[in-house]
Amino acid sequence: MSKPSVTPDQITAKLNQPGPALRSQPTDRLPAPTREQAMSLTLDQLRPYDRNPRTHHNPKYEEIKDSIRAVGLKQKLTVTQRPGDDRYMISDGGNTRLMILNELYQETDDKQFYHQDCHFIPWQGEINVLAGHLAENDNRGQLSWIERARGIYEAKRMIEEDAGETISQRELTKRLRALGYTISQSNISKMLYSIEHFLPTLPLT
Known part of the structure; x- marks a missing residue:
């Protein structure tokens, strides 16, 4: 017995049927x-x-x-x-x-x-991006002393927040170097001192 033939209208009807339901949440952008x-x-x-x-x-x-x-x-x-x-x-x-x-x-x-x-x-991580910007700006010589100092102060805050403890200036120097930003401990000491003691007086000055 021969199989019944399928008409063009039946093929069109099959093609127009909705596909399977989407079980995952739709996304508007790729990761x-x-x-x-x-x-x-x-x-x-x-x-x-x-x-x-x-x-x-x-x-x-x-x-x-x-x-x-x-x-x-x-x-x-x-x-x-x-x-x-x-x-x-x-x-x-x-x-x-x-x-x-x-x-x-x-x-x-x-x-x-x-x-x-x-x-x-x-x-x-946030600290990696900050260190990258500090290094790039340092290479181009485009940051003022106080801008660099504020960047170092923020980097110290981020690292201590991640570590859950206070770190020494020597340890900060070491961790920044590991992130690709090389700066001497003596400069770090001066910068942190500038933020803690000089920056609050700048508006008055």
Whole structure:
């Protein structure tokens, strides 16, 4: 006995039937990668580092802006992503460059500023990002003494919070070096003294 033939209408009806019910929760974004890699991101997907030690305007801002306007961004932005965040955050310096890219895109509407090739590194912790920004800014000589001092003070607070105990200046020097930020213990001593004794008097001065 031959099998009954299937009509085109029956095939169409089968194709139009709903699929199996979704048992997992839908998601509107993919999780962050788990390894270092190159990523192509837009300005809408990027945010500055909100705990940047720099609090004053970069004195080379216009010089950097002129360079990026003329030849684009020579050094890729390094980014990471906090757990639960919906955007990628600047890591290891780059807040000034990101601000300039946003300005240039608003001024020119040129897509070369909107789309950026970035270097992604997986999230390692708040202290790692802070140490990266301190090291990058130190290499460029762009932080004032008090900005560096405030960064060191915040790094000490973060490390002690994670460790659950107070650490010595010698131990702080050692841990910062392990995070890629080298600074002498004598400078750390002077910086912490500046924050504890001089900073409170600066507004009055």
